Amino acid sequence: MNLTQLLNKGLLGEPAFLLGMIAFIGLLLQRSSIEKMINGTIKTMLGYILIQIGGMAAGTALSxxxxxxxxxxxxxGIIPHNETVVALAQINYGHEIAWIMLIGMxxxxxxxxxxxxxxxxxxxxxxxxxASMLASLLVVTALSGWQVYILGGLFLALSMSLGPAIAQPYVKKVVGHNQVAIGHFNSVGYVLAGLVAQLTKSKEVKEEPKKLQRVQSFxxxxxxxxxxxxxxxxxxxxLFVSPEGISEMFSERHFIVVSFIQSIWFTGGVYIILAGVRMLVSEIIPAFQGIAQRVVPKSIPALDCPILFPYSPIAAMIGFLLSFFGGFVAxxxxLFYQYTTIIPxxxxxxxxxxxxGxxxxxxGGRxxxxxxxxxxxxxxxLLPVMLVPLLSGLGYIRATxxxxxxxxxxxxxHKLIEFLFA
Structure with a gap:
């Protein structure tokens, strides 16, 4: 349990602390001044905390x-929500999760x-x-404890290494350099978006109508x-919720007032996220070079996906809306084919x-x-439809x-285990 607490509630339980320590060690290896080490460490942690604050504000509105x-x-139906299913996995498989994380890192x-x-x-x-997903899949198999740790750790390590690698060609097109990557387990989704955009991009750029230009200026x-x-x-x-329902959900406020307040709350969260991203990236990348030069030469930090938002905030917003619409169509x-219903x-x-987006x-342009x-x-x-049955060890929960x-x-x-141990 000491290992579990160290990983889940210590270093990785406080990502801001982990990133701050990385910045501090990097600046220390570069023999920076004490003032620069303190500033870089605090600003790195502050940047991440701002992302968290913005994420909570935006997340409240989205919830x-x-x-x-x-x-x-x-x-x-079943809602894809990482925090919910991870909380249950930690209760049931906390020890296994800790070992998988340690070996994987x-x-x-x-x-x-x-x-x-x-x-x-x-x-x-x-x-x-x-690590929680891997433990949930492996513990219910016939594998022994050490096999669960080793196989889970191996898959975690490969995921952490290959995920940023396959998405990097597209990330590089966004940021314009190879000094930062995306460390977010939606790499397949990002590669899919990049490939589809390549196939559907406009061959010629048409001049925008003057009316549209006037709207854009606003x-x-x-x-x-x-x-x-x-x-x-x-x-x-x-409009699809009854007045009584809106009143019950939002303390008897009018639905137009609710729409205004929630939209501004969400926008404030996005603004804070963008400010936090700029601060984090401006501090962590130079500091990371110190570690890269000494421990892992030419290494590239893989950070969370909001680091892409400042490069085109409007595309990020449209990408969210259209992705959400695509989820509704799925x-x-x-529902039509009576499969397990995944609510986007x-x-x-x-x-x-x-x-x-x-x-x-x-x-691929517009x-x-x-x-x-x-x-x-x-x-x-659609993808979680195939994952849900594999998480039977967690019981029936309305989250994945x-x-x-x-x-x-x-x-x-799952297919590998079936092939090797069936």
Whole structure:
């Protein structure tokens, strides 16, 4: 249990502390001044905390939107929500999760040190999520304890190394350099968005109509665009909920007031996320070079997906909306064919769909953004259908893992176990 507490409630339980320590060690190895080490460490931690604060603010609004949609359409199904299913996995398999995380991180560093795959996965909570998914799959098999630890750790290490690697060609097109990567387990979704955007991009750029140019001048501040889009999303969703339902959910407030307040709350969260990303990246990348030069030469830090948002905030917003719409179409298809119904989670579509939207726009322009974001949302909503039955050890819960890599890796691991141990 000491190991479990060290990993789950210590280093990785506080990602801001982990990133701060990385920045401090990197600056120390560069022999920076004490003042610079203190500033770099605090600003790195502050940048991550701002992302968390913004994420909580935006997440609160998105959770309210999700509740409105479920209540308005009377849909009952399974919601992809990492935090919910991970909490249950930690209760049941905390010891196994800790060992998988420890072995996985050691193997991951070995891969970065001794192979051409030089990415260092720094998104601590996603490491915990993937370890939880792997433990949930492996513990219910006939494997012994050490086999669960080794196989789980190996798959975790490969996921942490290969995920950023396969998405990097598209990430590089967004950021314009190779100094940072994406450490977020939706790599398959990002590659899919990039490929679809490549196939559907416009061959020629048409001149924009003057009327459209005048409209765009009104929306030069991307925060205004986010607020307006989100207002209409809440407003339309509220039309499907009874006045009594809205009154019960939001303390007797009028639905128009609710739509305004929730949209501004969400926009404020996005603004804080973008500010936190800029601060984090500006501090962690220079500091990371000190570690890269000494421990893992030429290594590249892999950070959470919101680092892509500042490169095209409007594309991130449109990507979220279209990904969410694609999820709804997939849900309708599942309802029609009477399969297990996956209700698209607003929060994963915001983060994963937003990052996929930025990639799609940079790769394929406007047409690529529209088509790729829709396809992304459709696919990441369908994938959990195949993962849900494999999580039987957790019992029947109305939640599953959200992002594409969890489903893909879970299915591959299940097939491997069937092949080797059947």
């Amino acid at each position: 309210n939107l999700s509740a409105m949609i479920q209540r308005g359409f009377q849909i009952i 050691v193997l991951h560093l070995c891969i970065a040190r001794f192979t051409p795959i030089k990415y260092i996965f720094l998104t601590g909570h996603h490491i915990l999520y993937m 929306f030069q501040d991307h925060m205004v665009v986010v607020a307006v889009f989100t207002f209409f999303l809440f407003f339309i969703s509220s 849900m309708a298809a599942l 989670g607003v929060i994963p579509h915001f983060f994963s769909g937003g990052a996929a 930025v990639i799609a726009y940079k790769v 047409r690529g953004l529209v088509v790729a974001s829709f396809v992304h949302g459709f696919v990441i909503t 893992f959200a992002d594409s890599d969890f489903s893909v890796i879970g299915i591959l691991l």
